[in-house]
Amino acid sequence: xxxxxxxxxxFLACIVEAVEALTILLAAGTRGWRSALxxxxxxxxxxxxxxxxxxxxISAIPISYLRLFVGGLLLVxxxxxxxxxxxxxxxxxxxxxxxxIYAEKLAAARAASTEKxxxxxxxxxxxxxxxxxxxxxxxxxxIVLTFGTNQHNVPLAALAAGCAVLxxxxxxxxxxxxxxxxxxxxxxxxxxxxxTGFGIFWGAEGAGVVWPGSDGALLVLIPAxxxxxxxxxxxxxxxxxxxxxxxxxxxx
Amino acid sequence: xxxxxxxxxxxWDFIIGDDWIVAAAVVAGLALTALLTHVAxxxxxxxxxxxxxxxxxxxxxxxxxxx
Numbered sequence: 001x002x003x004x005x006x007x008x009x010x011f012l013a014c015i016v017e018a019v020e021a022l023t024i025l026l027a028a029g030t031r032g033w034r035s036a037l038x039x040x041x042x043x044x045x046x047x048x049x050x051x052x053x054x055x056x057x058i059s060a061i062p063i064s065y066l067r068l069f070v071g072g073l074l075l076v077x078x079x080x081x082x083x084x085x086x087x088x089x090x091x092x093x094x095x096x097x098x099x100x101i102y103a104e105k106l107a108a109a110r111a112a113s114t115e116k117x118x119x120x121x122x123x124x125x126x127x128x129x130x131x132x133x134x135x136x137x138x139x140x141x142x143i144v145l146t147f148g149t150n151q152h153n154v155p156l157a158a159l160a161a162g163c164a165v166l167x168x169x170x171x172x173x174x175x176x177x178x179x180x181x182x183x184x185x186x187x188x189x190x191x192x193x194x195x196t197g198f199g200i201f202w203g204a205e206g207a208g209v210v211w212p213g214s215d216g217a218l219l220v221l222i223p224a225x226x227x228x229x230x231x232x233x234x235x236x237x238x239x240x241x242x243x244x245x246x247x248x249x250x251x252x
Numbered sequence: 253x254x255x256x257x258x259x260x261x262x263x264w265d266f267i268i269g270d271d272w273i274v275a276a277a278v279v280a281g282l283a284l285t286a287l288l289t290h291v292a293x294x295x296x297x298x299x300x301x302x303x304x305x306x307x308x309x310x311x312x313x314x315x316x317x318x319x
Contacts (some may be wrong), residue, residue, distance in 0.1 A: 068282060073267070075278045079304060080269045083311050092316065138266065199278075200300045207282050208289035209297045221301065228305045236312065 002215060005222075006151050007160045009194040012187050013143050014164035017136040019179050022172045023098050024132030027105035028125040031112075035122040039129030047137045051145065058149050064206050070146040071203025077139070078195030085189035086229055090236035095185050098178040143195070150202055193229060197222035271311045277303060 021040075028036035061069065087093035105128070112124045120126040144161050148154030171179055201211065201218055211217035268275045281303040288296040 068286075072278050072282050075300070075304060076267065076269075076275045079274050079278070079307055079311065080271075083271075083274075083308055083315075086308065087312060087315075092312065196304055200304055203278070203282050204285055204297055204300045207285035209285060210295055211297055217297075224301070225305065229308070232308060232312075235309075 002151055002218070003153065003156060005194065005198070005218070006147050006153065006156060009191060009198070010140075010144055010147055010157045010160035011164050013191045013195075014140045014161040015168060015182065016184055016187050016191065017140050018165050018168035019098060019182050019184060020101075021133045021136035022168055023102050023178045024105060024136075025129050026172070026176070026178060027102055027109050028129040028132070030106060031109050031125040032122040035120050035125035036129040038120060039126040040133045042126075043130045043133035043137065046134055047141055050138070051141055054141075054145055055149075055154065058145055059154075064208075066206070067150060067202040068206025070150050071199050071201070071206050073142065073199070074146060074195050075199030075203055077142070078192055078197075078199045080192075081188055082192030082196055082225075082229055085185065085192045086232045086236065088185050089189060089233045090239075092236055092239070096188070098180040098182075098184070102178040147198070189229070193222060193226045197225045200225075271314055273314060274307055274311050277307055 025036055025040050028039065058066065058070075084093065088095050109124065109128065140161055144157040145154070148157030151157075168179065168182075197218060201221055205211065213220070281300055285296050285299045288294040288299065
């Protein structure tokens with residue numbers, strides 16, 4: 001059960017971040033594909049270096065401290081994802097819209113001046129693509145490392161992330177436009193619920209708690225977090241004043 | 253120095269995000285759970301779930317208020 005949950009959580013989180021990175025990459029690509037692709041590739045290499053440096057360091061932490069640290073981190077991330085997802089689902093915040101975000105990025109990319117640097121034809125396209133892929137990928141790297149080391153299965157977490165990147169990369173090449181049809185808002189909700197559930201479970205275990213039902217507690221914990229979150233959506237919906245302006249927030 | 257400041261701000265934004273109360277409450281919740289478990293001998297498995305689901309509306313309210 002835990003392996004399936006690990007795969008699903010990492011896969012969904014990675015899909016969401018990959019879709020957002022693709023939107024930025026496509027906008028940067030309109031100025032010059034070479035610079036945009038070099039920027040994206042440089043970001044992937046940087047992420048790989050971070051994994052190579054942090055992976056062994058995290059693995060060296062004793063399991064109880066690891067669970068305390070990882071649980072706390074996942075809980076902070078999870079509550080953040082869930083809070084935004086609840087605000088979007090209830091109407092307190094505009095839904096994440098890849099088409100509109102792409103239009104904004106495209107307008108900014110077209111307005112920016114061209115600056116040439118060695119090896120890179122267009123510095124703006126390079127940095128836009130590099131920052132986009134790096135920042136979207138960083139959270140996935142943390143999720144892969146924390147879930148993977150806790151479950152003693154980093155390869156499975158990496159496989160889930162790899163599958164997601166290949167899927168979105170393939171779709172991106174085929175469609176060559178932002179993947180607005182991917183149900184990002186729903187997926188963010190699910191990832192938020194799973195990060196929060198696992199964060200609670202591992203954080204409490206790291207603090208010395210013995211869960212009633214052992215690992216089976218997750219089967220109650222995750223549905224309970226989902227149920228309460230859905231109740232919050234219902235509770236906040238009447239207070240929502242429709243948000244007309246589009247939330248074009250950087251890298252969220 | 254400005255590079256160091258930017259680096260610190262990036263990690264603050266990445267981990268803490270737009271509401272520091274969440275991170276502070278999670279750290280306090282973990283510490284309290286450890287204290288109850290190791291010092292008072294209470295198996296406080298219920299504390300973090302209550303804290304997590306309680307934090308969400310508080311954080312939403314704070315973000316709405318600050319808009």
